[in-house]
Amino acid sequence: MTGKTLYDKLWNQHLVREADGGDALIYIDRQLLHEVTSPQAFAGLRDAKRVPRRLAANLAVADHNVPTTDRSAGIDDPIAKLQVETLDRNCAEFGITEFNMTDPRQGIVHVVGPEQGVTQPGMTIVCGDSHTATHGALGALAFGIGTSEVEHVLATQCLMARKMKNMRIVLNGALAEGMASKDMILRVIGEIGTSGGTGYTIEFAGSAVENASMEARMTLCNMAIEAGARAGIIAVDQKTVDYLRGRPYSPSGDHFDLAVKAWRELVSDPDAVFDAEHVIDVTDLRPQVTWGTSPEMVASVDDVIPDPADAPDEGKREGWSRALDYMALEPGTQIGSIEVDKVFIGACTNGRIEDLRAAASIARGRRVAPNIKQALVVPGSGLVKKQAEDEGLDRIFIDAGFEWREPGCSMCLAMNADRLEPGERCAATSNRNFEGRQGYGGRTHLVSPVMAAAAAVAGHFTDPNKL
Amino acid sequence: MKKFIKYTGVVIPINRDNIDTDAIIPKQFLKSVDKSGFGDNLFDAWRYEDQGEPGADCSGRPLNKDFVLNRKPYRDGSFLLARENFGCGSSREHAVWALRDFGIRTVIAASFADIFHNNCFKNGVLPIALPLADIEWLFARDDEQGAFSMEIDLERQALTSEDGNVYRFEIDEFKKHCLLEGLDDIGLTLQHEPDISAYEARRAKEAPWLFPDLQL
Numbered sequence A: 001m002t003g004k005t006l007y008d009k010l011w012n013q014h015l016v017r018e019a020d021g022g023d024a025l026i027y028i029d030r031q032l033l034h035e036v037t038s039p040q041a042f043a044g045l046r047d048a049k050r051v052p053r054r055l056a057a058n059l060a061v062a063d064h065n066v067p068t069t070d071r072s073a074g075i076d077d078p079i080a081k082l083q084v085e086t087l088d089r090n091c092a093e094f095g096i097t098e099f100n101m102t103d104p105r106q107g108i109v110h111v112v113g114p115e116q117g118v119t120q121p122g123m124t125i126v127c128g129d130s131h132t133a134t135h136g137a138l139g140a141l142a143f144g145i146g147t148s149e150v151e152h153v154l155a156t157q158c159l160m161a162r163k164m165k166n167m168r169i170v171l172n173g174a175l176a177e178g179m180a181s182k183d184m185i186l187r188v189i190g191e192i193g194t195s196g197g198t199g200y201t202i203e204f205a206g207s208a209v210e211n212a213s214m215e216a217r218m219t220l221c222n223m224a225i226e227a228g229a230r231a232g233i234i235a236v237d238q239k240t241v242d243y244l245r246g247r248p249y250s251p252s253g254d255h256f257d258l259a260v261k262a263w264r265e266l267v268s269d270p271d272a273v274f275d276a277e278h279v280i281d282v283t284d285l286r287p288q289v290t291w292g293t294s295p296e297m298v299a300s301v302d303d304v305i306p307d308p309a310d311a312p313d314e315g316k317r318e319g320w321s322r323a324l325d326y327m328a329l330e331p332g333t334q335i336g337s338i339e340v341d342k343v344f345i346g347a348c349t350n351g352r353i354e355d356l357r358a359a360a361s362i363a364r365g366r367r368v369a370p371n372i373k374q375a376l377v378v379p380g381s382g383l384v385k386k387q388a389e390d391e392g393l394d395r396i397f398i399d400a401g402f403e404w405r406e407p408g409c410s411m412c413l414a415m416n417a418d419r420l421e422p423g424e425r426c427a428a429t430s431n432r433n434f435e436g437r438q439g440y441g442g443r444t445h446l447v448s449p450v451m452a453a454a455a456a457v458a459g460h461f462t463d464p465n466k467l
Numbered sequence B: 001m002k003k004f005i006k007y008t009g010v011v012i013p014i015n016r017d018n019i020d021t022d023a024i025i026p027k028q029f030l031k032s033v034d035k036s037g038f039g040d041n042l043f044d045a046w047r048y049e050d051q052g053e054p055g056a057d058c059s060g061r062p063l064n065k066d067f068v069l070n071r072k073p074y075r076d077g078s079f080l081l082a083r084e085n086f087g088c089g090s091s092r093e094h095a096v097w098a099l100r101d102f103g104i105r106t107v108i109a110a111s112f113a114d115i116f117h118n119n120c121f122k123n124g125v126l127p128i129a130l131p132l133a134d135i136e137w138l139f140a141r142d143d144e145q146g147a148f149s150m151e152i153d154l155e156r157q158a159l160t161s162e163d164g165n166v167y168r169f170e171i172d173e174f175k176k177h178c179l180l181e182g183l184d185d186i187g188l189t190l191q192h193e194p195d196i197s198a199y200e201a202r203r204a205k206e207a208p209w210l211f212p213d214l215q216l
């Protein structure tokens, strides 16, 4: 018998019923809830007179449209306020644990889960949010679902699902100074395209992944969805185990030892067969910057904006032209010469402590360039914020002219007051550069925290090592 | 959920790859706590000249006259035609609610993003993937000869264009059955309650740390 992939193992462990013609029924160990995609699910439960099957399997946190400025006065926007209060009310009514807006543990759901040990290896984890893939960095099968499925999981603790195919992306080599896992994942998406992973679960492997920190692994898995895959996963190793030890929701005592034994099995067998594989050497990888309105439209900082005439096919040619039009960029322009108006450091992609440290290492002793209208640093959670403040990172940012904010999704999707004005250009550490994503008419370039900080101090994209 | 019945309607062509759910329904409309009322804001940024706000009346807003949804007879269409990777990006089910509210019940594309594809079935919207060559042909048909209509027969798994071309499509038997009968997924799963309980009991022994709430 051939060996099993990590995904095969996770899938098999959660099968409640095999597929009989249609989808299989799989068990869901954890559901994370937030204010935007849950209200209709709770309403559905109430209408059908159903209750959540296992309260302890859920954790809720408000993150998408909370303000990132002083929260003591509550939320100004009445519609956002209604949504956040609806989550509070639903959690109270049904008895679900919630970190509300004033809880020190509040933050972006995908930062909070791992940080609290709510995310554990071997679990199936869902959330009404496509970046649930993030949690796969801990060896969990984690993926985003729609609101109807949120309701389905609340009511049944199960999901109808179909097994995906297996893809392995092997990242080999040692990253150069100043490079981050964000550069790796942007490079991957540039190579396989935004639908390259559709229908697959992607396992990230290779020496560059083994050497990556847990935070860096989360950044990789976070953007698996931008490569078309609902889930990205990484095998469990000593780092995973060390990361989980002692977290508030991690197993403790005998359970921890028992769990670690099971977690150690969560690796692909050496003879496992993948349906698709890509091998990328990252040794010579340069800082990546997206130039279009899809994450696959990406180049290195030393490159120029490509010419749509050189696109591989007709569909892409039109896509590139439209993107350049929207982004107000000309083919042949040096990426390093593109000036930005705003800088956003944060989001579930790059709002963890290591990201803030990396950005601070560039900001230290420098000043935000005069052409930058706003440079925001938004920690991924209240605990990340506190940790950063304990390390003095907030002072470094503030002294350099950055704004230091309260945790939340913020300008990643601009549902709160943090947003781009029409025509403004932003260097962002988030994960989507779609039209209007950061505000109507706004132009987003996806980059690593180091590059975002470098763009803030230089006023334009630049090789961070040459500052 | 309503039963998916055979119907005929106009095809609305949007000749783009990677139409993301942010484009289908921009984020400001996600603040609603309801499942309906999104139809006026479907493709909001492409459809109107100004910036849309949730709850605002759309009847007086300046329209982008070139955008297909604002032109006759497309504005009354019920099929949407697109290229690769339709529905990529955010998991927001609001995208499907907006399509359904507008009156679109079938989306035809060369390929779909997984989460969007799933969300369609939960809301009685049928996503049909056709080979790129067929998609190209349909776009060309509209481009050269003007708007046309199609008939969808889910039972027979066939789309028929008004000039008589038939396109067969694949669909999972179970999903087809659920659409045709308008079945509620949760009700179906709850029929398997004994299996779920048996799984929990077995798994709680194997991996007790996952079930602190189910320990005796």
Ligand code: SF4
Pocket: A063, A064, A108, A109, A110, A129, A131, A347, A348, A349, A408, A409, A412, A413, A430, A431
């Ligand atoms: S930070 Fe952005 S991508 Fe992440 S959960 Fe929030 S809105 Fe989604």
